[in-house]
Amino acid sequence: MLSFGRKPDANASATLGTATPANAPAPDWANALSTAIREIRCGRSPELSGLPPQAASALAELHQELRARNAAELERTVNASVQNSEAMAAVARATGEVRKMDTHVSGMSTAVEELDFSIHSITKLANTGADSLSACVEQSQTALEAVRLTRSETEQLGGAFETITGRVTDLEQASRQIAEIVDTIAAIADQTNLLALNATIEAARAGEAGRGFAVVAGEVKALSGQTAKATEDIRQRMDHLQQQVAAITEAVSNSSGSVQEGINAANASENAVNSVTDTMRESARIVSEIAQLITEQSSATTNLSSSVSEIASGATRARERVEHVVEASAGTESTIGQTLAALSERNIDNFVLHCAKSDHLLWKKRLNSMLVGATKLSESELSDHRSCRLGKWYESARSEYGRIPAFQAIEAPHARAHECGKRAARLCAQGDYAGAEAAVEEMEAASEEVIKTLDRLIGELSADTVSKAS
Structure with missing residues (x-):
């Protein structure tokens, strides 16, 4: 039998018949108990009317505790996903900047080396020119004496x-x-x-x-x-x-x-x-x-060339480390995805709304990765605001929650976030990186508005659930 981390009550154990011999006939509420436990494991509210009062009370308390734990775990997982996605969006931008810096510094290193070589050549020419002019001065002096x-x-x-x-x-x-x-x-x-x-x-x-x-x-x-x-x-x-x-x-x-x-x-x-x-x-x-x-x-250029070479090496190492962070975060993202998949089977209240926050931050991360060339995204790969997880839930829940202001406030920024994301992918594919970056910034602003509205809606729905339960 599963352990839920709660010490059983002695009276409850007696009532449930834990001391009953193994060959004793099962009480008539055993099936109801088994069914109630399965429902609790799945996150659904159990039917407790056929159980002894103490057992029903214990299972009801267990059900509430598991619901609270599942909700807390979902919130922690979503928060971890949000933070990871935010961090990875920033890392993606940083990766792009580091790559640009690496490219620029490498180019600058080559240019400085060429400049150093050119300056050495110019130095030789200048010294040769100075010597030649000195010889010309001597010859001119000789010619002057001849003229005199x-x-x-x-x-x-x-x-x-x-x-x-x-x-x-x-x-x-x-x-x-x-x-x-x-x-x-x-x-x-x-x-x-x-x-x-x-x-x-x-x-x-x-x-x-x-x-x-x-x-x-x-x-x-x-x-x-x-x-x-x-x-x-x-x-x-x-x-x-x-x-x-x-x-x-x-x-x-x-x-x-x-x-x-x-x-x-x-x-x-x-x-x-x-x-x-x-x-x-x-x-x-x-x-x-x-x-x-x-x-x-x-001499100064030689020192500069050496310094730039060190900077170039540092930029390359920084790029490699940032890319390593990106790879490591991909594993974290996969783990969070598996955790959310497991939590989806527990019938947690407002699960889709919590996951929608994670989905939008993942969208932000993917689009930022696209901007710096780390991933490829086409406009057709990105769903519109009715085809994503939140969009499907929104359409199905319209009749139930359509009068709630927070519910109504989601649709416009949600549609704008998807439209801007698809536009960013289209512009990036066309080579208009400045336009794509502007579209991503618009998407981030709309997505932030969606997340704030989701938090408001989750709060209102949770309060409504508590009031109904009381």
Whole structure:
């Protein structure tokens, strides 16, 4: 016989006949007692009218105690289911966030490693650039010295050309003076020739007496002719010399202009090379500072990469632990389901209403798991508000409880909870995760309203049951 954890009353035992010998005939109320015990075990109210008063009283008390125990066990189980579902809904969201964090941190770890590699490469390039710029500064300095030397030599060449120009000018003046002297000699020769001609004429007039004078006049005339010829030759040579001197003067003048242009160009080149050298020197300084900063950044990035790798490992471990919690909770959920299935056979008051609270929280957990990709749900898998356990009970109990305000208040939020849940599944399947999350939040609000209304209805029905029993 089952033990219900209650010490039997001695008088009751005597009344029930526990001391009756085994071969004694069963009392006429034995069948009624057996039937009453079976009814009590099933949670139904037993028929006690055919039993002795003490037995009937004991069984009635036992029945009430078992009903209270069953109700308490149901409430504890439902509360455990609600708390587990609430926790698992939160864990499901946390799992999604941890997975996102794991993915992001893994991606960030890879990115930081690539950044670290890039910064090392940039550091090498920056150092190479700084070295190259330093070499360029040295080469520019060498080029500057060469330009300065070229300018100095060009200035010396300009001085030499100025000297040549002066000498050529003196030569030109001398040639003009010689030309003037030649012109004077030519004039004298012409005059001498004219005088010789006049002397010859006078000698001819003098006859024999002027013959000696005529000879002298002839010699003078011949000498005058030679002088004129020589003077003409000198004039031609001086003309040629003057032409050459003019050409030299022009060439020297042109060369002097070119030399001056060369000096100006050398000065401009010196200024340009100076500017380039200063710019390169400043650039080399800046690049050197950048290389130093990048080297420091490289060290910091290396430390960051190490830290991010540790964070990534921690995120992976956190994800694995959260998933382990989810797996463990699945076992708890299964145990709670088995307990509720066993309690469903005990005819507990308001059983469906209590279970409906658990059902709605399970719905919430499944939808949150769907949001983070832990489970797959299609819209067709989810029932509407008339096909679920609460919906079926609601339709069947409408005629009995339809006038109760709490009963009436259940339908609207209940329908809204199912509609939002189905919409969330549809949007999630379409890839609209933001819309699905918003729909789940609406479902949670409606479901919370349903649970509060269920508690109110359970309280009203329990109070009504107590008043009827009294």
